[in-house]
Amino acid sequence: MSERYISVNGELMLANSLSISASDLAIQRGYGIFDFLVTVNGKPIFLEDHLLRFYSSAQSMHLPVTLNQKELIGAIDQLMGKNQLPNSGIRLTLTGGNSPDGYSIGNPNLIISQSPFNYQNQVFENGLKLITYEHQRQLPFIKTIDYLKAIYLQPIIKAAGADDVLYFFNGLVSECPRANFFMVTEQNEVLTPKENILHGVTRKHLLKLKGYIIREANINIEMLASAKEAFISSSTKNILPVTSIGGKQIGDGKPGPITRNLYEQFKQLKGISF
């Protein structure tokens, strides 16, 4: 790859020259937050939603952000101007900072990184296989860097021939590690779990789409058996159909008509075309 730039505490530098002190609380204690958004044709998508969540995550985790929103947008603009990657993913990371005692919050490091990213239509047509796993993420509303259980589970997911894992706890379905979950009922209602989840930006916009009743609900794990369609959503995945859960086929095992309709609506909203 060509030399890519990164923004660290508001200063541009070459990405491969960046490194973080080993005494940063992210390395010592897994303590930090982040957010991730995409750019399409040079335009950051749902930027305000992502910034709102980023500052909210930071505040919840007691991490000061040295740049205010205007300065942060300026830093993102500057990075985009330097890197010239019109279709990209932008990650904002805020670490716990260098900790004097390995436990107290220091001066957080704010890292903005950018990498090429293009949507691939083919993934939609393939559909995803999920396994289920009983787990409740800690602090689910906050976008922390904690993906310990998700990465720990990768060999189990692979062994099952699956693509990802759907968490449930106390009988209720919650989310995938990096995506929200939706199912279509026999009455053609589109439901997404209401509680103990990360409030995804894509999820928020899907809840406003037209043509169907799309609503938050408690989804009992037994309800999955009667799902006509299912899909997951995230900023990088948009909508991806789920064609089997726990080895059981959903619908006819292909992307369903409601999922497809919402996907087309959402692409239009987001300004993506294939």
Place this chain on the structure above:
Amino acid sequence: MSERYISVNGELMLANSLSISASDLAIQRGYGIFDFLVTVNGKPIFLEDHLLRFYSSAQSMHLPVTLNQKELIGAIDQLMGKNQLPNSGIRLTLTGGNSPDGYSIGNPNLIISQSPFNYQNQVFENGLKLITYEHQRQLPFIKTIDYLKAIYLQPIIKAAGADDVLYFFNGLVSECPRANFFMVTEQNEVLTPKENILHGVTRKHLLKLKGYIIREANINIEMLASAKEAFISSSTKNILPVTSIGGKQIGDGKPGPITRNLYEQFKQLKGISF
């Protein structure tokens, strides 16, 4: 401080020259393990126990360790020889490594750091105040770097005028974020939670001390009200008396005789004198 050395993947370097790539999975996803041991008069304490747990944690989290046990002991010896800190804490950290996609395990970084550490007798006499909090740590048997909830709770602990937090879940007491928990019953039995905890090295050795029945048990949170004494244990804390839990005084609010006796026995075992 004078220039201190650190060992990274078996190579010595100046501690302040070490930094970790921002694409390491520890920073991206809070993914890594560690262990921590102390040296007293130049001798690593319970080294074999810590190494056993370190390799076990690494294996559980699918992280390869590039040094075998003999090489790792050699690296620790080399570091100790260079730093000349006879009374110290040694931290072995194994990160997820540079991840090509921000999610898959890369080549883990093995960092051995050393810092001065001396036990302070006074802390024992003061006793600790704990609050209780309902939480179950994920993957509790594995010594991961995940202290997200513990650090998140610091302002709540401070607001309560407490020193630390005691987790419980489904009515059962488990542990403090960085220490195991023990209580003395009305029958002078010393109990420590049995399940869903990290198996502390100090805890292991305390369970073998003489003079009392010391055993693992399920401790219901209501049992705390009848505790005659309570204490926590860890490699850095040895034994520290707990004098109140959730605002309620334990015993007469001072370190009790059984706690004191076990502390004296343990100091002797460990070769510490004040």
